[in-house]
Amino acid sequence: MEANYQKLFQDYTFKSGVNVRNRFMMAPMTTFSADENDYVSEDELNYYKERANGVGTIITACAYVSKGGKGFDGQMGIDHDGTIEGLSKLAKVIHEGGAKVVVQLYHGGRLAVPRLLPNGETVSASAVTPLGDRGFYSVEHTPRALTTEEVYEIIKEFGEATRRSIEAGFDGVELHGATGYLLQQFVSPHSNQRKDEFQNRYLFAIKLIDEVKRVISEHATKPFLIGYRFSPEEPETPGITMRETFELLDELMNANIDYIHMATTEAWAQPRRGIVSEKSRTEIIAEYINGRVPYIGVGNIHTPAEAALVLDKGKTDFVSLGRALVVDPHWVEKVKSNKEETIIHHLTENDQQKAVIPTPLWKLILEVQGWFPVVR
Ligand SMILES: Cc1cc2nc3c(=O)[nH]c(=O)nc-3n(C[C@H](O)[C@H](O)[C@H](O)COP(=O)(O)O)c2cc1C
Structure with missing residues (x-):
């Protein structure tokens, strides 16, 4: 293995005591493939x-914590105790491969999909219609503003979802505070x-973290972590700029969580506004965090050299891989065993079985042009 890949294979113990075997995480990716009850x-x-055999940690597809927050066809739920059986099987198969498993907890808020909701009504912080084109999951629906009481109910729902995650045998939860969903x-x-x-x-984020921590201290019998995913900027004005992101990071660091996970489609993208810098958001945020909390x-x-660069130049502690692990499930093992040249970098239209991809996700991979590398 190349010397500069060694760092990627160092183990790590989070504050909560959860130990992971390396610095690779599988990024949370919705599979659209739960069963008709939204069970795994x-x-x-x-x-x-x-x-599950190579990465240190798998962060699962996002799971909705309440029926009013469902955002995708085939999204798995973690909203009632009936979901625990399937979730336990999920935790078990991942543990058998040696990876730790973190479930991503989700509420879509104004980006939940009305046709999937019990009364077709989306809710949010305020009654503001979402802007912008979000591709095949665009929602142009004015949400109802949550009452104060309802906000506290949703906080409790995240707490209940955390209890179910513990009972199902997961190693932690990641709060989905990115991509324009309710927390954001x-x-x-x-x-x-x-x-x-x-x-x-x-x-809201702080109270959620407090509640999740309360539930962990009450129910967990082994180390259990809490991570937070955020998007660094929003396109609209007023909207989140790098300045607000720094404020959020301060709050998250004060809350003493296990890790902070950036959400972006391009590690080296530069900030839009809120700061004057030639550097990428990845580097700017790492410099701001300055080692105070693990940063993903x-x-x-797509290549181990690119992953190593994100750790070195980007000064992150972990890298998460999304599409690379969908395309080649054995990407990490290949790097570890010096077989980098055998990594698969694209899919063909006949690869569904070989790459073990559920049909609903597979269909979207083929349909949505430019999303995944597919050679036709
Ligand atoms: C099929 C698919 C589903 C995704 N679902 C989620 C999700 O449930 N939660 C989330 O935070 N990000 C989700 N993402 C974003 C990824 O976690 C990741 O940030 C993004 O794909 C960029 O990483 P990559 O270039 O390695 O794929 C999804 C991405 C893909 C490709």
């Missing part, structure tokens, strides 16, 4: 089993125009 399906078990809707000056205590745009970089990483 056999196909999903096979998909994760195939990918509270942080954003675009979507949060509240007049109650949650006009403090960071309070991500975005368009």
